[in-house]
Amino acid sequence: MVYRIISPLFITRNLAQCLLCGDRAGDYGICPACIEDLPFLENACETCALPLLPPSQLCPACLRQPPHYSRVRAAWHYAYPINQLIQRFKYHGDMAAGHSLAQLAAQALKPANQGPDLLVPIPLHWRRYWQRGYNQAQLVAAELGKQWQLPVRPRLLRKFGATQTQSQLRRNQRLRNLLHSFSVDENVERLHIGLVDDVLTTGATLEAAALKLLEAGATKVSAFILARTP
Structure with missing residues (x-):
């Protein structure tokens, strides 16, 4: 299917239009046909969600050195048109795209x-x-908390170090960049924490945050991500 990414201005004028093709939207702001064609992540590492060919269960990196988080679940491959929707949401303030992605992810990752x-x-x-x-x-x-009836604590984890932009760094560089950049500002003892982010690339940010939470007393850290890069 060829997608035509609809602009935020178009959405405000045509609330019933699909974000991707312009046809009548479904319950999530995207029509059922476009939802069916989205790059849902089906075969992936059971720990870090890295896309794998079946029947593999763990990627080589997680076999060599298991991360501090227990499991990542990602809704989609970071591929077209999901990558464009996330970029519009993340960098251009397209809240319609963000709301649709979060609603669909709540169903896929429940x-x-x-x-x-x-x-x-x-x-x-x-x-x-x-x-x-x-x-x-x-x-x-x-949105995930609303759909799953779970509390959301946006101030529990704080980032107090202004690190460099992470997207152009290798994984080991990211880990060094993130070292000691998080603090835990609430009691997490004996709790299972679900971290939420939009895109997972090397996992360095997630690893640093998970380690800090475990050091603060959390018993388990898992993660829920919109999209996973290859």
């Missing part, structure tokens, strides 16, 4: 068994929050 005790969005440093005006992970977490 815990089948024992889920987390609460959800915590990966925080932004205050300078980046001030520049952007919002934290996309917090908005996604709010």
Whole structure:
């Protein structure tokens, strides 16, 4: 299917239009045909959600050195058109795209068994929050919490170090960049924490946040992500 990404202005004038093709939208702001064609993540590492060919269960990196988080669940591959929707949401303030992504992810990622005790969005440093005006992970977490009837604690985890932009760094560079950049500002003892973010690339941010939560007394850290890069 060929997608035509609809602009935010178009959405405000045509609330019933699909975000992707312009046809009549369904319950999530995207028509059923476009939802069916989205790049849902089906075969992936059971720990870090790295896309794998079946029947593999764990990726080589997780076999060599298991991360501090217990499991990541991602709704989609970071591929077209999901990547464009996330970029519009994250960098251009397209809240219609963000709301649709969060609603669909809530259905795709809903815990089948024992889920987390609460959800915590990966925080932004205050300078980046001030520049952007919002934290996309917090908005996604709010929708997941609403759908799953879980509390959301946006201030539990704080990012107090203004690290460099992470997207162009290798994993080991990211880990060094993130070292000691998080603090836990609430009691997490004996809790299962569900971290929420938009995109998972190397996992360094997630790893640093999970380690800090475990050091503070959390018993388990899992994660819920919109999309996973290859």
